[in-house]
Amino acid sequence: MISQWQLRAAFARRLSDMYGREVPAYTTLVDVSHEVNEDVLRAEGANAERLGTISRVTAERHGAIRVGTPQELEQVARIFGALGMHPVGFYDLREAAASAVPVVSTAFRPIDGEELARNPFRVFTSMLTPADPRFFDADLRARLDTFLASRRLFPPELLTLADRAGTDRGLPDEDATRFLQLAVEAFELSCEPIDRSWYATLEKVSAVAADIGGVRSTHINHLTPRVLDIDELYRRMTERGIEMIDTIQGPPRWSGPDVLLRQTSFRALAEPRALRAPDGSVSSGALRVRFGEVEARGIALTREGRARYDTLLARVDEQAAQHPTADRAELARTLWAEDFPGSEHELARRGLGYFTYHAAADRPLGAPPTTLGELLDQGWVRAEPIVYEDFLPRSAAGIFQSNLSGEGSKNTDHEGAAYDSGWLSDAIGREVLDPFALYERQQNHSLDHVARDLDLFAA
Ligand code: OOG
Ligand code: NI
Secondary structure, eight states: OOHHHHHHHHHHHHHHHHHHHHHHHHHHHHHHHHHHHHHHHHHGGGGGTTOOOOHHHHOOEEEEEEEEEHHHHHHHHHHHHHHHOOOEEEEEEEOOOOSSOOOEEOOOOOOOOHHHHHHOEEEEEEETTTTTTTOHHHHHHHHOOOOOOOOOOOHHHHHHHHHHHHHEEOOOHHHHHHHHHHHHHHHOOOOOOHHHHHHHHHHHHHHHHHHHHHHSOOOEEEEEEEEHHHHHHHHHHHHOHHHHHHSOOOSSOSSOOOEEEEEEEEEEEEEEEEETTTTTEEEEEEEEOEEEEEEOBBBBBBBBHHHHHHHHHHHHHHHHHHHHTSSHHHHHHHHHHSSSOHHHHHHTTOOOBEEEEEOOOSSSSOOOOOSSHEEEEESEEEEEEEOOOOHHHHHHHHHHHHHHHHHHEEEEEEEEOOOOOOOOOHOOOOOOOHHHHHHHHHHHHHHHHHHHTTTOOOO
């Protein structure tokens, strides 16, 4: 029997091999990430592994896929469910101010600590929103719905095997091999000709709409390795002549703790695709859709910590707009230094970051104090950071957009169609989990242990 985590690790590996064959620049990105990680490990020793062992970080990837309908998303949920990956978080990319994309998204990922340590593979999964009148008028929506209803992304055999793996928590050897083969194939780039004028019609709304609704299959859009020093990686990729997007999304590089997620990518590459003209003739064209992304992960923030992050992001935007010639990264560093805890200790003490807490081995004598702040300050407990396992809507919108040519259009005269986490849960028949609740549960669990170890509730 091959267990779910083994299936997940094998799927991630095979997907990575496949994507490396399809997009060779991805392999360069993975190689450079490994080089940077080895250098950081050499320079920093054990400290480099504070947010994950080097073996976890080396194998760590996230993928991104895009589908068209709730039914397709429900099938995706079954396939990832087979791999022990659950929908976490709801991202509404339609609302991003400068760079709206007509999709709503969730991320499928393992949720408990042990599973994440075994293999943290996650997939950012987006679903097109044809019902949103800000992007699609009634006619286009009807044509899209018809087109999407007539395609089949996943063969029934794949879904049957997926359901079995989900129920039995794994698959026998032979079935596992077949399942992995079918699952990887489902995300390969198809060579079926693309109806050129239909694709172009959707492209006027959004290049993402065309990538999803203009073709009869789905494909992996990018696969993202994790790196321990993303600024260094950016430099080395640029040195190799690979054109990166302008910025690193997320928090700035600064002297304080690494939090949340920093991401950057190289621009989408032209890939040969078969195109069908209105007269039925097929020719070879090129589309720029798929790209390479890389990310550095930091400490998960509590709701309050996240609110502070969002406020800082808005303040950096404001300042950058007021001082168009100023260096945005420099502005961000200044604002962060004024308003964000400069150390892990402060982050923990002020309840802005998630940590697991542990009774210190060499603790003071006498009776322990009763607040977490005092326990930390006086050396009764130590705090180990919990790594952020999720995504950021603003960064995601940036990643989507920076890799697309063409403007797209959004008509703000209309009210948007309502989609939320509850809607998504109903559509896929599985609860979309709240990431904050998952981190909090892990933190509380460790606090229960601390209370017991220090006998905090003794009269
Ligand atoms: C997804 C873009 C978002 C991320 O890492 O934030 C994303 C896509 O391009 O389909 O992958
Ligand atoms: Ni991504």
